[in-house]
Amino acid sequence: MPLIAPSILSADFARLADQVRAAEAAGADWIHVDVMDGRFVPNITMGFVVVEALRPVTRLPLDVHLMIVEPERYVERFVAAGADVVTVHVEATAHVHRTLQLIRSAGARAGLAVNPATPLDWFEDVLGELDLALLMSVNPGFGGQRFIPRSLERLERLAALRDRVNPEARIEVDGGVGPGNAAELVRRGADVLVAGSAVFGGDGTVAENLSALRDAAQ
Numbered sequence: 001m002p003l004i005a006p007s008i009l010s011a012d013f014a015r016l017a018d019q020v021r022a023a024e025a026a027g028a029d030w031i032h033v034d035v036m037d038g039r040f041v042p043n044i045t046m047g048f049v050v051v052e053a054l055r056p057v058t059r060l061p062l063d064v065h066l067m068i069v070e071p072e073r074y075v076e077r078f079v080a081a082g083a084d085v086v087t088v089h090v091e092a093t094a095h096v097h098r099t100l101q102l103i104r105s106a107g108a109r110a111g112l113a114v115n116p117a118t119p120l121d122w123f124e125d126v127l128g129e130l131d132l133a134l135l136m137s138v139n140p141g142f143g144g145q146r147f148i149p150r151s152l153e154r155l156e157r158l159a160a161l162r163d164r165v166n167p168e169a170r171i172e173v174d175g176g177v178g179p180g181n182a183a184e185l186v187r188r189g190a191d192v193l194v195a196g197s198a199v200f201g202g203d204g205t206v207a208e209n210l211s212a213l214r215d216a217a218q
């Protein structure tokens, strides 16, 4: 059974706490928080204050996805704000190994993300240092984009690498995930499914959308 991590990027920000509570009540496993700086990606979203504000709202792990340049400058502050998992992009940090160690020494689980055009070879030498490998299946920056089909084949290769180098590491897929592709993603090795628009922007309530995704994924 995969973990499901609703991304609050597609939530109603005027009712953020309610939306997170609804996701928790409906059986979400993690809450995915997309931090964007307007430089690494062409969009600006949220930062420490939102993580801090959400911390007392939910018991679920806060899965913080940093789409920011030089994330090493902010890792400790996100952990202090309440992040349980901190994921940085390989394209955004010069000393990947050091940044992953910094996340762990700050007390969070360490994740590393790759964009759709980034070679998976990056993972070979650092998989032992991380808890989560995040495969972007859209170009980061916005919710509601179409899943890039080539990601399926990349996922399979990443899963094989993970099995060989660090079977403890989880693979998370982010972007364009919904009931239509969840089963295929799980079959190819995904352990954590991030879903923004499919959970908060779907036709039904958060509970209905989440259970449709859960049913489709198993």
Ligand code: DX5
Binding pocket: 007, 008, 009, 010, 032, 034, 065, 138, 139, 140, 141, 142, 143, 144, 145, 174, 175, 176, 177, 194, 195, 196, 197, 198
């Ligand atoms: C995209 C973000 C995603 C986004 C996914 O840059 O990293 O987490 O919220 O949204 P959907 O599920 O709508 O593709």
Ligand code: ZN
Binding pocket: 007, 032, 033, 034, 065, 174, 194
């Ligand atoms: Zn994300």
